[in-house]
Amino acid sequence: MxxxxxxxxxxxxxxxxxxxxxxxxPFVFYNFEISYITASPLGVPQQVIAINGKFPGPTINVTTNNNVVVNVRNKLDENVLLHWSGIQQRRSSWQDGLPGTNCPIPPKWNWTYQFQVKDQIGSFFYFPSLNLQRASGGFGSFIINNRPIIPIPFATPDGDIVILIGDWYTRNHTALRKALDAGKDLGMPDGVLINGKGPYRYNTTLVPDGIDHETIEVHPGKTYRLRVHNVGTSTSLNFRIQNHNLLLAESEGSYTVQQNYTSLDIHVGQSFSFLVTMDQNASSDYYIVASARFVNQSQWQRVTGVAILHYTNSKGKAAGPLPDPPNDEYDKTFSMNQARSIRWNVSASGARPNPQGSFRYGSINVTQVYVLRNKPPVTINGKKRTTLSGISFVNPATPIRLADQYKLKRVYKLDFPSKPLTGPPQMETSVINGTYRGFMEVILQNNDTKVQTYHMSGYAFFVVGMDYGEWTENSRGTYNKWDGIARSTVQVYPGAWTVILISLDNVGVWNLRTENLDSWYLGQETYVRIVNPEANNKxxxxxxxxxxxxxxxxxxxxxxxxxxxxxxxxxxxxxxxxxxxxxxxx
Structure with a gap:
């Protein structure tokens, strides 16, 4: 003694x-072992990426201002990096898990991520960021809860449910990568998964027997918070629950004006929270559906994710046709108008005691303007590539932030054009020179034929406008300067533009990219380098x-x-x- x-x-x-x-x-600790396992989500045995033997991976569940420590053991046969999508690594792009900022974790190695979820709340996810690996799995949910002293702008739900949706191929990421390297398209996916499982057999012709489906059990009369993430490869999905309203409450760290939707388009990389009350009778179970958008419905009918919502007192199985998707074949503005309706709840408290709306972004003077235009894939030096403003990004062998630390020259160029190039497309490691504490306007112009979703690491940006056609200076008159949603991922419709505003207050090197894995892999990205001229650890x-x-x-x-x-x-x-x-x- x-x-x-x-x-x-x-x-x-x-x-x-x-x-x-x-x-x-407080600190919270997680150990992640990344490995291959064999699974059959669509009835065909295939190699998938698991975390701790699970596909999808475990949920990281923390509270605002927690310090998160994730020790990663790489048991794959190739390099890996984990990216924390939407987590604003405040002052620490060293932990962002992307090739422009971090060297990869080699096979058989451990590496420990450590970062603070500073002044954040909301629904996010993590995934492996290299070489299309997300198309084989390795993803999971990341929840940041309010501190007890900060109220949430709705009654405490009776439960919290994570739903990961996404298109899926029975070929693994290495086969998909080889197809892109050979100049081919990935083609139609083989299905849509919900929480790593294939569709419920709602149709004996379209869905073969023997496929395991997801069942979500709920209690009648209770209200649940559903956190829905599109973790797929490249397909926009419409999410809906038969006979139930979806009350939108939060998206990627911002509480929204609460509105009911019968269905909502969720684009690649996006995350939403819905409040769903189980107010239907229990005569049968109900369908949960995630179906492809902006495609030929008759050809894509088999590419539909279907899960089951099961009341504890249900009297029978779900039956009959699936609830209809939006009928907008001749109205291309439906989805865009739906997206415009998603607005910031400026009266709600965020992660800090002060109201979210106290940040009056509409009155801040813009200091930098970048027009980023994407087009259909092009051929550069005999290779199929995608571009932003005429530049197809090439990841450097030495990450940008590491090159800065050791004052290496000729690793990258700080010359990304503010307007699209007029000459032939180029393959370059060209980076945007962001001004610390500046306010940047980014015009995302999509001249491709499919929806692209864009994401910026390290930041939540304000979505202030979107429309069809070419953006012009006059388009600024249509901007929402009061309650545009603050988020980290936004869609740009084909033949349309979306504008975001970014307050450059987070020092580091941050990735700006498409979330569509095929376009990302082929070069549709860049980085924004933000340096405080007065170097300090603050x-x-x-x-x-x-x-x-x-x-x-x-x-x-x-x-x-x-x-x-x-x-x-x-x-x-x-x-x-x-x-x-x-x-x-x-």
Whole structure:
């Protein structure tokens, strides 16, 4: 006992010397083992990417301002990076998990991500970001809850349900990659999955027997929060639940004006929260449907995801035809008008005590304007490529942020054009030079024939306008300057434009890309580099001790040391000390 007291006093002394503070934001820890497993989501055995043996991967569930530590063990036969889509890695693009910012985790290696979900709430997801790997799985939900002192703008739901939807191929990501490398299209997907499972057999002709489907059990009269994410490859999906209204409440970290929808188009990479009340009778189960949009419905009918909503007192199976999708064959404005109706709830509190609406984005002067135009794929140097403003992005062998840290030259060019090139398309590592604390207007012009969804890492931007045709200076007169939704992913319809405004207050190198995996893989992306001219640790965290090295800096990489695979920071050490102290004095 004397030893325990002596050891306890010693630890207290160490804790005091290290500035131990019990008011520090809590840490949460996850261990992820990324590996291949065999699964048959569409009835055909195939190789999928699992996390901890699960497909889809586990949900990360944290609270605003938590410090998140995810130790990743790569058991694939190729490099991997995990990207935290929509998580605003404040001051730390080192943790973003994209090839422009991080060296990949080699096979058989561990690497530990550590970041804080600072001043954020909402529904997001994570996924492997390299070489179409998301098309084989490796994705999962990421939930950030309000702190108890911050109210949510609706009654506390009776339950929280995650629904991951997405188009799916029975070919794995390496086969899809080879097809793109050979200049081919991916073609029609083989199906749509809901939570990693194939369709319920609602039609014996379209759906073969023996496919496992998702069943979501609910209690009659209860209201649930459904967090729905489109984690697919390239297909916009319409989400609906038979005979139930979807009350939209949140999207990618922003509470929305609450509106009822019978169905909602959810584009690749997007996330929404709905409040759904189980107010129907229990004569039977109900269909949950995710069906392809902007396609030939007769050809794509078999590419439909169907799950079952099962009341605990249900008296029978779901039967009959699926609920109809939007009937807008001759009205191309339906989906756009629906998107325009999604607005920010400026009276709700966000992750901080001050109201979201106190950020008056409409009165801020724009300091930079970029017009980013995409077109159908082109041929550059004999290869099929996609472009933004005439530039097809080439990922550097040495990540941009790492090159800056070591003052390497000729790794990238800080010359991305503010307007589309008029000459032939180019393959370049060309980056946007963002002005720290500037306010950037980005016009996304889609001159392709399919919907593209764009995402920016490290930020929530304001969606202020969208319309068909070519954007002009006069289009600014149509902008929503008050309650445009703040989010990280937005669709641009074919032959149309969307405008976003971005407050460049997060120092780092941040990816701006299409979420459509085929277009992304072929070069439709760039990065925005934002540097504080007064370098300090307050606006950007220093390079982490466990940073990986590659490219021109490969010689700096030391062999994997398993004993230090999980990095322990000063704060982590404090938590360990607290744990030991609790043990000693109980």
């Amino acid at each position: 004397a030893f325990r007291w002596f050891f306890g006093l010693l630890l207290i002394h160490i804790a005091l010397l290290s500035g131990l503070c019990f008011a520090d934001d 606006t950007e965290f220093p390079m982490p001790d466990n940073a990986l090295f590659c490219g021109a800096l490969s010689k700096l990489q030391k062999p994997q040391d398993i004993s230090s695979a999980t990095s322990i920071t000063g704060k982590s050490l404090k938590l360990i000390i607290i744990g030991v102290l609790v043990f000693l004095f109980l």
